[in-house]
Amino acid sequence: MEGFTFYAPTYFAFGKETENKAGELVKRFGGSKVLIHYGGGSVIKSGLLDRVKASLTKENISFEELGGVMPNPRSGLVYKGIDICREKGIDFILAVGGGSTIDSAKAIAAGALYDGDFWDFYEGKTVDKALPIGTVLTIAAAGSEGSPDSVITKEEGMLKRGASGEAYRPKFSILNPELTKTLPPYQTAAGITDIMAHLYERYLTNTDEVEVTDRMIEALLITMIKEGPRVIEDPNNYQARANIMWAGMMAHNNSCGVGRTQDWSSHTIEHELSAVYDCAHGAGLAVTMPAVFTYTMNHDVNRFAQIACRVWDCKMDFYHPEKTAKEGIECLRNFLKSIGMPVTFEELGAKEEDIEKMAYTACYGDGNGSGYIKGFTKLDQKDVENIYRLMM
Amino acid sequence: MEGFTFYAPTYFAFGKETENKAGELVKRFGGSKVLIHYGGGSVIKSGLLDRVKASLTKENISFEELGGVMPNPRSGLVYKGIDICREKGIDFILAVGGGSTIDSAKAIAAGALYDGDFWDFYEGKTVDKALPIGTVLTIAAAGSEGSPDSVITKEEGMLKRGASGEAYRPKFSILNPELTKTLPPYQTAAGITDIMAHLYERYLTNTDEVEVTDRMIEALLITMIKEGPRVIEDPNNYQARANIMWAGMMAHNNSCGVGRTQDWSSHTIEHELSAVYDCAHGAGLAVTMPAVFTYTMNHDVNRFAQIACRVWDCKMDFYHPEKTAKEGIECLRNFLKSIGMPVTFEELGAKEEDIEKMAYTACYGDGNGSGYIKGFTKLDQKDVENIYRLMM
Numbered sequence: 001m002e003g004f005t006f007y008a009p010t011y012f013a014f015g016k017e018t019e020n021k022a023g024e025l026v027k028r029f030g031g032s033k034v035l036i037h038y039g040g041g042s043v044i045k046s047g048l049l050d051r052v053k054a055s056l057t058k059e060n061i062s063f064e065e066l067g068g069v070m071p072n073p074r075s076g077l078v079y080k081g082i083d084i085c086r087e088k089g090i091d092f093i094l095a096v097g098g099g100s101t102i103d104s105a106k107a108i109a110a111g112a113l114y115d116g117d118f119w120d121f122y123e124g125k126t127v128d129k130a131l132p133i134g135t136v137l138t139i140a141a142a143g144s145e146g147s148p149d150s151v152i153t154k155e156e157g158m159l160k161r162g163a164s165g166e167a168y169r170p171k172f173s174i175l176n177p178e179l180t181k182t183l184p185p186y187q188t189a190a191g192i193t194d195i196m197a198h199l200y201e202r203y204l205t206n207t208d209e210v211e212v213t214d215r216m217i218e219a220l221l222i223t224m225i226k227e228g229p230r231v232i233e234d235p236n237n238y239q240a241r242a243n244i245m246w247a248g249m250m251a252h253n254n255s256c257g258v259g260r261t262q263d264w265s266s267h268t269i270e271h272e273l274s275a276v277y278d279c280a281h282g283a284g285l286a287v288t289m290p291a292v293f294t295y296t297m298n299h300d301v302n303r304f305a306q307i308a309c310r311v312w313d314c315k316m317d318f319y320h321p322e323k324t325a326k327e328g329i330e331c332l333r334n335f336l337k338s339i340g341m342p343v344t345f346e347e348l349g350a351k352e353e354d355i356e357k358m359a360y361t362a363c364y365g366d367g368n369g370s371g372y373i374k375g376f377t378k379l380d381q382k383d384v385e386n387i388y389r390l391m392m
Numbered sequence: 393m394e395g396f397t398f399y400a401p402t403y404f405a406f407g408k409e410t411e412n413k414a415g416e417l418v419k420r421f422g423g424s425k426v427l428i429h430y431g432g433g434s435v436i437k438s439g440l441l442d443r444v445k446a447s448l449t450k451e452n453i454s455f456e457e458l459g460g461v462m463p464n465p466r467s468g469l470v471y472k473g474i475d476i477c478r479e480k481g482i483d484f485i486l487a488v489g490g491g492s493t494i495d496s497a498k499a500i501a502a503g504a505l506y507d508g509d510f511w512d513f514y515e516g517k518t519v520d521k522a523l524p525i526g527t528v529l530t531i532a533a534a535g536s537e538g539s540p541d542s543v544i545t546k547e548e549g550m551l552k553r554g555a556s557g558e559a560y561r562p563k564f565s566i567l568n569p570e571l572t573k574t575l576p577p578y579q580t581a582a583g584i585t586d587i588m589a590h591l592y593e594r595y596l597t598n599t600d601e602v603e604v605t606d607r608m609i610e611a612l613l614i615t616m617i618k619e620g621p622r623v624i625e626d627p628n629n630y631q632a633r634a635n636i637m638w639a640g641m642m643a644h645n646n647s648c649g650v651g652r653t654q655d656w657s658s659h660t661i662e663h664e665l666s667a668v669y670d671c672a673h674g675a676g677l678a679v680t681m682p683a684v685f686t687y688t689m690n691h692d693v694n695r696f697a698q699i700a701c702r703v704w705d706c707k708m709d710f711y712h713p714e715k716t717a718k719e720g721i722e723c724l725r726n727f728l729k730s731i732g733m734p735v736t737f738e739e740l741g742a743k744e745e746d747i748e749k750m751a752y753t754a755c756y757g758d759g760n761g762s763g764y765i766k767g768f769t770k771l772d773q774k775d776v777e778n779i780y781r782l783m784m
Contacts, residue, residue: 001638005403007403008400008401010399011397011401016395212611212638215612216642219607223604226603243393244604246393246651255647
């Protein structure tokens with residue numbers, strides 16, 4: 001276990017009708033002039049946006065609105081949000097939606113207080129200042145409601161990149177599992193996959209002696225394996241949705257990832273897929289993870305055998321640990337398939353002819369990258385091409 | 393899973409030499425005139441106090457000192473600390489020590505900003521205002537470094553009571569596992585027991601469908617069962633101490649206890665033992681827990697069978713689940729014995745003749761109590777007497 005710092009000062013209000021606390025919480029955390037940021041029609045149709053607005057009005061908080069966030073949120077809308085913040089003197093950003101909306105809100109929050117181009121943060125600059133952010137979460141998936149992270153796609157070149165910093169942790173997040181009941185099963189399953197990916201990426205470490213975080217990650221994965229299928233079978237299962245929602249936050253606030261190196265190869269390799277084909281990030285991960293794990297398994301067979309036994313209830317083959325390791329990866333693939341996720345390149349609409357370009361961008365970005373994806377292993381462009389081919 | 397709020401805004405600096413960040417962190421969280429609070433000679437002898445002072449001085453932070461905190465910290469020193477804060481204009485309290493020192497620091501922090509008697513908070517008044525607190529932790533045990541709780545013993549009548557409130561969460565906590573290496577094995581083991589008790593008290597719930605928190609609690613218990621014996625065998629095992637230290641914080645910051653009823657009967661019943669016999673709280677819990685669990689087991693046999701199977705690797709006896717439940721309790725007792733904890737009344741120095749009085753105080757306090765300990769079950773004075781007798 002390595003040294004670390006951990007700071008997660010987000011206030012969580014969890015449970016039914018908690019969206020009605022939005023006004024009270026914005027006030028508590030110093031907001032008086034709010035930008036409400038959201039996506040498409042669902043938050044309008046469901047009446048959620050109206051309830052949130054009513055809650056703000058009740059506390060005499062004024063607000064502007066900016067809708068239109070798309071999955072894999074784009075830089076164009078971020079610039080628009082930054083302009084509104086400056087013109088209207090916004091002092092708090094309230095994201096009503098899923099990870100895309102929250103990530104877009106974070107980018108606006110940082111950009112509004114920064115003289116340069118907000119994209120600098122997505123090319124490595126640390127986010128140390130941002131307008132305060134609150135969230136009303138509508139899908140358990142990205143964990144952005146409790147994380148210091150944000151991922152944005154730059155339209156020019158369709159570059160999908162992440163930024164991080166303490167200032168990106170929301171001041172508060174409202175988690176009402178009921179709000180996730182109306183999600184289509186495909187989106188619910190993509191969210192489940194994303195949560196599981198956050199856990200796997202942390203599990204694949206080169207740090208020794210990390211029993212406490214290993215066990216916590218396993219606990220959250222086991223929860224997803226139990227609760228995931230229940231919510232796919234019955235979208236109205238409040239309890240299953242509640243368990244998934246808290247697991248999704250815990251999976252990514254990093255309390256189970258401290259003191260250990262992490263991987264994030266699957267995310268990097270997937271980002272090209274969702275940038276190029278605009279697929280759901282979770283669906284892309286369902287295709288990517290088994291391929292990455294199969295390709296990198298031999299780097300530490302016992303780590304994969306451990307997760308196979310502890311999480312997937314495989315029996316350890318002590319003569320052939322690699323068989324156990326592979327069985328665990330197969331269990332993951334079958335599970336993802338069972339909840340309705342794609343598991344091949346084709347199902348995703350991806351094409352062989354794009355592999356070389358995607359592998360290049362994954363390793364080199366727009367030309368300035370190191371040429372490697374470094375995490376659990378060190379992958380170069382050829383490795384990444386091989387991994388994409390494994391998905392076919 | 394029930395609705396809840398969760399807010400844990402403590403900054404953690406974890407790892408070797410992190411005590412040297414004390415000054416920087418006090419400054420970050422607004423302190424300029426500090427009261428350093430500590431216990432006995434060990435923090436002086438080890439040089440820790442000097443290193444912390446040097447770190448404050450480096451940041452031009454002035455400080456006063458108040459040592460002398462004893463295990464099961466007393467109200468007398470709290471009053472003294474409150475006086476110092478008022479006289480010297482203290483604006484930040486830095487606890488250097490274990491749970492007792494941190495709990496005492498919390499009481500001083502609340503009392504300094506309160507016109508009435510600080511003991512009001514320990515009779516049920518919510519702590520909504522306190523001076524900011526920082527900690528440099530020297531034993532993994534109480535979890536006070538990340539919790540909103542404090543327990544103090546009132547010398548008049550030797551009443552041991554807890555208080556809680558958001559203002560009691562430390563602004564920062566410094567967790568250096570190396571600082572715990574010099575602890576005597578008995579204290580290390582008492583700390584391990586306390587951590588396990590925090591997990592059991594949360595596990596014993598009457599709330600259905602709490603898979604995510606069940607699994608997290610189990611994960612932390614399994615960690616303690618693996619790492620506990622390693623650190624008893626080799627006190628210098630940094631990695632085992634590091635895993636225990638993070639598990640101890642996670643066990644009590646309540647991220648694994650949200651959305652479910654909790655028990656706390658073992659703590660209430662133990663508090664009488666450590667108040668009357670001045671034993672280590674953890675040692676008292678080692679004697680108390682198996683007795684409480686044996687007495688209350690039939691309230692929900694499956695819950696005890698579940699923890700027996702998942703945490704202690706017992707095999708489920710589907711014909712006789714109560715046998716599995718009992719086996720799990722026996723595993724706990726044997727584990728505590730194996731790390732050097734007492735498991736009987738006698739080993740603790742406790743006496744049968746005190747049972748009636750202790751049971752009365754546990755249920756009625758100084759006369760104003762409800763007559764019951766309510767948690768997993770509802771226990772009256774006769775029940776508590778029976779439980780104490782089970783320890784003999």
